[in-house]
Amino acid sequence: MLEYVKLILSKVSFDKTLFERELIKSLKTLKKDELIQLKQWCNEKFTDIHLLIVNRVFQPLDLANENYLIN
Known part of the structure; x- marks a missing residue:
């Protein structure tokens, strides 16, 4: 799925807008370990154009915590 x-x-x-919408949708379908990989990949690939979106979407998640919550 990742x-x-x-x-x-x-x-x-x-x-x-589409990028942000799809990134938010992915939070609902991926497992925690996949989300960690996705965040790293987004930071590597889209730093120049979507850094603010990536940070805003992943900011509420505490991926270091076992019991992370998605709002």
């Missing part, structure tokens, strides 16, 4: 999310995010990266 690879599919990466594919989708890459395809919609031209549009900030």
